[in-house]
Amino acid sequence: MHSSAPEPPARPRVIVIGGGIAGLAAAARLSGADGSTPSASVTLIEAATRLGGKLRSGELEGIPVDLGAESMLARRPEAVTLARAVGLGPALQPPATAKAAIWTRGALRPMPTGHLMGVPGDLDALAASGVVSPEGMARIAEDLTLDYAAAAAADPAGPADSAAPAAPAAIEGDDVAVGAYIGARLGREVVERLVEPLLGGVYAGHADQLSLRAAVPQLLPLARRGGSLIEGVRAIQRAAPANPAPVFQGIDGGIGRLPLAVADACRAAGVELRLGTEVRSLRRTADGWSVRATSAIGTEELTADAVVLAVPAPVAARLLAATAPAASAELAAVEYAGMALVTLAFQRSDLGPLSGSGFLVPPVDRRAIKASTFSSNKWGWLAAAAPDSFVLRTSVGRHGEEQDLDLDDAELVARSLRDLGTAAGIAAAPYASTVTRWRGGLPQYPVGHLDRVARIGRLTAELPGLALCGAAYQGVGIPACIASGWRAADLVTGALAAEGRMSA
Numbered sequence: 382m383h384s385s386a387p388e389p390p391a392r393p394r395v396i397v398i399g400g401g402i403a404g405l406a407a408a409a410r411l412s413g414a415d416g417s418t419p420s421a422s423v424t425l426i427e428a429a430t431r432l433g434g435k436l437r438s439g440e441l442e443g444i445p446v447d448l449g450a451e452s453m454l455a456r457r458p459e460a461v462t463l464a465r466a467v468g469l470g471p472a473l474q475p476p477a478t479a480k481a482a483i484w485t486r487g488a489l490r491p492m493p494t495g496h497l498m499g500v501p502g503d504l505d506a507l508a509a510s511g512v513v514s515p516e517g518m519a520r521i522a523e524d525l526t527l528d529y530a531a532a533a534a535a536d537p538a539g540p541a542d543s544a545a546p547a548a549p550a551a552i553e554g555d556d557v558a559v560g561a562y563i564g565a566r567l568g569r570e571v572v573e574r575l576v577e578p579l580l581g582g583v584y585a586g587h588a589d590q591l592s593l594r595a596a597v598p599q600l601l602p603l604a605r606r607g608g609s610l611i612e613g614v615r616a617i618q619r620a621a622p623a624n625p626a627p628v629f630q631g632i633d634g635g636i637g638r639l640p641l642a643v644a645d646a647c648r649a650a651g652v653e654l655r656l657g658t659e660v661r662s663l664r665r666t667a668d669g670w671s672v673r674a675t676s677a678i679g680t681e682e683l684t685a686d687a688v689v690l691a692v693p694a695p696v697a698a699r700l701l702a703a704t705a706p707a708a709s710a711e712l713a714a715v716e717y718a719g720m721a722l723v724t725l726a727f728q729r730s731d732l733g734p735l736s737g738s739g740f741l742v743p744p745v746d747r748r749a750i751k752a753s754t755f756s757s758n759k760w761g762w763l764a765a766a767a768p769d770s771f772v773l774r775t776s777v778g779r780h781g782e783e784q785d786l787d788l789d790d791a792e793l794v795a796r797s798l799r800d801l802g803t804a805a806g807i808a809a810a811p812y813a814s815t816v817t818r819w820r821g822g823l824p825q826y827p828v829g830h831l832d833r834v835a836r837i838g839r840l841t842a843e844l845p846g847l848a849l850c851g852a853a854y855q856g857v858g859i860p861a862c863i864a865s866g867w868r869a870a871d872l873v874t875g876a877l878a879a880e881g882r883m884s885a
Contacts, residue, residue, distance in 0.1 A: 391422070393687065393882045394422045394423075394424070394684070394685045395411050395421040395422070395685055395688070395689060395870075396424050396425075396672050396688050397424070397426070397691055398425075398688065398690050398692055399426075399427065399692040399851065400429070400433070400640075400644075400654070400656070400691075401434025401640070401691060401851065402433065402434060402643070402862050402863060403691045403850040403862040403863065403865050404425060404427070404434075404689065404691030405425070406643065406865075406867055406870075407689045407848075407850055408425045408643075408652050408689075408866075408870075409463070410866065410867050411873075411874070412652045414467070414643070414646040414647045415643075416466045419650065421686075421687070421877075423652045423653070424652070424653040425652055425653070425655065426672070426674055427655065427657075427658065428657070428658065429657070430656050430657045431656065432640050432644050433640035434449075434640070435450055435822060436450055437449040437637045437817070438635040438637025438638060438641075439637070439817075441724055441726050442812070442813040444726060444766060444770060445766060446635065446724055446815075447636050448724065448815070448817040449636075449637065449722070449819065451635070451636055451760075452629040452636060453631075453636060453858070453859040454628065454860050455626065455630040456628055457860040459860040459863040460859045460863055461630055461860075464642070466646070467639075467643050467646040468646075469632055469639065469642050472633040474632065476627070476760065477758065477764070478738050478758055478759060479629075479738060480736070480737040481737055481740060482737055483575070483578060484740045484804045485512055485743050485746050486511065488511070489805065491510050492741075493506045493507040493510040495507075496575065497599065497614045497618070499563075499572075499575035499577075499578075499579045500567070500571070500575075500600065501567075501575075501611060502614040504518070507521070512574050513570045513574060513575070517571065517574075520567065520568035521567045521570075521611070523568075556593060556595075556828045556829055556831070557593050557828065558588070558590060558591065558593065558827075559576060559589075559592070559596055559600075560572045560577070560587070560589035563576055563588070563610065564589075566609075567610060573743055573745040574745065578741035578752070580596060581744065581752075582741060582752055583596075584780075584823055584857060585718035585719075585720050585751075585822075585823045587779065587780060590828070591826055592827055592830050592831065594831055596826055600614075631760055634762065636859070658676040659674065659675050660672055660674050661680070662700065663690075663700040665704055665844060669684060670847070672684075672685060686846060686877055686882055687848075687873035687877055688846065688873075689848050689873060691850050691851050691869070693851065693852075693853060694712040694715035694717075694853040695712070695821070697712045698710070698712035698713035704844065705840055705844060707840050712837060712853075715824055715825070716780070716824070716825045716827075717822065717824050718783065718823045718825060719778050719783040719786050720776055720777060720779070720786070721776070721793060721816055721819070722775070722777075723776075723777065723793050723794055723816050724772065724773075724774040724814065724817070725772070725774065725813070725814045726770050726772050726811055726813040727772075727807075727809050727810075727812065728769065728770065728771075729757075729769055729771045730769070732807060733806060735755050735773075735805060735807075737755065738755055739752065739755045742800075742804075748800050748804075749785070749796040750801075752775065753775045753801060755771075757770070773801075775800070775801070777796070777797070780823075783820070786818050786820060794814045794816065798810075798811075823852070823857060824852050826857075831855070834854050837849065837854075845876050845879075848870075848872040848873050849869060850865035850869035851865060
């Protein structure tokens, strides 16, 4: 009588809730769709009828356009690595131009070179740009000789019309607001006309609320050490390795192609993708997790060995309210900013010359738009796809200032055109336009945010087989979101292995 070898255990089942790029990255890592070793049978559930979250492609009169994020940081490797793994390597394309401007003090002025998130290392370049007034330049130069306390005393609250809080007398503890620290060292002008618009483009937030530790961590050691911020930035720049590679990358046809390609790779690897399905509840069971979900065909209970929550913090807070009330409360405290993108197509022959990749707008100048991207200049693939057209887009809305998102499309287009006319002399009417609203689109990283993230991590670690990922935690950029998805996949895989649920 021959004994048969025991069957190897089936791969554990993991449910990924959320089909943005973080959830897709987690599903790809678990299923092996990104070239890694498959470790689980995966079902991904997405409430919307499309995948990709804030990465979204569309068309404007037949022209392919991005209606969400349009580029990804390339000097952090995760996004480029994933794009190549799912077959988009040949489509990667850097911007055709990176020359941006700032619309401030009544004119379009060149973005000064030699800065780190608006903090100048090259004072000559800053002075030549005209972004900062002569008085502002004189205040910046004081950083080279003043100690921190003296700098704070010299500029305690900024101009009379500024809503900035008083600068702290010293950097203590683990965090400080970006605007408070930089303003104390360099004065309010550099915060309001350089740092604020640059940070606003990433977070749609405010420098006087955003965490230095989370948003510009390179500067935190300088803040703790004290002394000249300008000299500290120069030292960082000198120490940086020479890197001719592009800082950013796009994708021929739009960044919105990335989540669709990852989804295709996931399907090929056996991932079940359920769209239009909303998760109503999540609870821990003796054997793993139970997920109650509703779709057009009704409500069902799904079981899993592990769950990855790749949803915005408020959704995660709702789903964890009963199972992990303390973690839920922390998640519910994460605030979000909303914004709208106005995409416009012009006949190229109707426009005068438009140079560079576009411009940023400091909030202190009180304009309707906060930025404009000259997309047909910035992306060679777009210029080739529509050579007789010129596509540009504007953005509207910041944290706490989302009321403009309630305006109708025609009014948002009209306000954008007025600002474009004043800033860049555009008098032509677009032949096509579309408005995309991202309500609650960007999580805010205020002072203490990373401490909150650490508390959430400790609290959810008490629930075996659960991991969280997405923009709310350790970075809002595409590479950071992908990294968080990979990290969540590794966390649940490690937990399942510890419980003996992983197949060899």
